[in-house]
Amino acid sequence: MFSMAALFFLFFLPKVVIVLFHGLEDMFQLFRWSWWKLTPAGEASGEVISRTRFLSQIGLYAAAVPFIGVLYGITKGRRSFRVEQVPVRAANLPAAFDGLRIVHISDMHLGSFPKDSDIVARGVDMIQAQQPDLILFTGDLVNDYADEAEPWIPLLSGLDAPLGKYSILGNHDYSDYAYWSDPAAKVANLDLLKQHHATMGFRLLLDEHVPIERNGERIGLLGCQNWGRGFQQYGDLGRTLQGTETFPFRILMTHDPTHWEAQVWGTGVDITLSGHTHGAQFGVKINGHTYSPAQWVYKHWAGLYEHEGQRLYVNRGFGFIGFPGRVGMPPEITVLELQRG
Known part of the structure; x- marks a missing residue:
């Protein structure tokens, strides 16, 4: 039922918490020993002993929190898809596109799903239930290898939208993180993925x-190859933009949201769609606001952003990688409804 990665997170994290609290306990024991050496025997020792016992008990309770969280993320969190309804209003939108429904998905990471998993089918059914006019996928179909997608080809082939299905590549799709003894094999892997x-x-x-x-x-629908800081930059935005100036409204797909501020600002592109961050696959909601480790790394990490009339939407991802689950950051299916006005 659980992969090795799942078992690692399930049992390792609680042990880390226990070790931390036992470290505090050891400090109190050292304090007790020092106090006993400096004071008459028996003075205050009962209080110190009760403190160490208290810390041990708190450590056990605290360790249960990550255990329960990880267990939920693996068994429920990664399959609890959330549909985000996002209206996008623009005065320059042609009247024919008023009310257009775009389903935006990202980061499937199909290699992370067991081949007998029903999670992908569940997500596909939810996508189709949104009755999209257009389906857009913003990269990371696989973790490293093209053959990770093969078990899911029949299922994903069934997705349908009247105006079509379009996609781009993400950083993982280029297989830069895998070891290739033969560079030609890496090229062949990417060619197969494109197919x-x-x-x-x-x-x-x-x-x-x-x-x-x-x-x-x-x-105009534009698709740029992956461009991001810290990764090989395959994308050529200038080439992507060529010949698009006459479109009254433009949508850009680019995998990494850092591309938006770095190069897309000032281009007049109306809305950019990205993914990549996964929302760190972890979030905590406090007073109506969700906090995630992703915000320590990315300025634009989830949801809708705007800058001088240009907008960015960052999808939290369909799949998972590394930690085989999601805690407080459910997989996302975005429905963008274009509205004229």
Whole structure:
């Protein structure tokens, strides 16, 4: 039922908490010994003993918190998809696209799912239930290898939208984290992954754009290869933007949200769609606000952002990697409804 990674998180984290509290207990024991040497025997020792016993008990209770959290994240959290309804209003949106429903998904990481898992099917059913006009996927289909996607090709091929399905590549899709003794094998792996996108019915955009037409009017859909600080930068935004100036409204797909501030600001692109952060797969809600370790790393880590009329939406991800679960940061299916006005 559980992978080795799941068992590691399930049992290792609680032990870390116990060790920390036992370290505090040892400090109190040292204090007790020093106090006993400096004072008459028996003075205050009962109080110190009760403190150490108290710390041991608190340590056990505290260790139960990460155990329960990790267990929930692995068994329930990673399958509890949340649909985020996001209205996007724009005065320059052509009338034909008023009310357009875009389902935005990201970071499937299909290699993380057991082959007999029903989680992917559950997510696919929820995507289709949103009755999307357009489906957009913003990268990281796999963890490293193209064959991770193969068990899921028939399922993902069943996704359907009247205006089509489009995708881009994420940092993991290039397989830069795997060891390749033969560079040609790495190239072949990426070529196979591109073919899988096509087999599933997704038009993969590689620093290019396509027109989306509806009732005689058009908007521009742009797809840039991965660009992010700390990663090899494959994307060429200038090439992606070429020939798009005449579109009255433009949507850009780029995997890493840091690309938005670094290069997309000032281009006039109306809305950028990204993923990558996963919301760290962990979050805590306090007074209506969700806090996540992701915000220590990324300025724009989840949800909708705006800068001088340009907008960014960061999807929290469909799958998981590393920790095989999600705690307080459920997998996300985003429904963006374009509204004119």
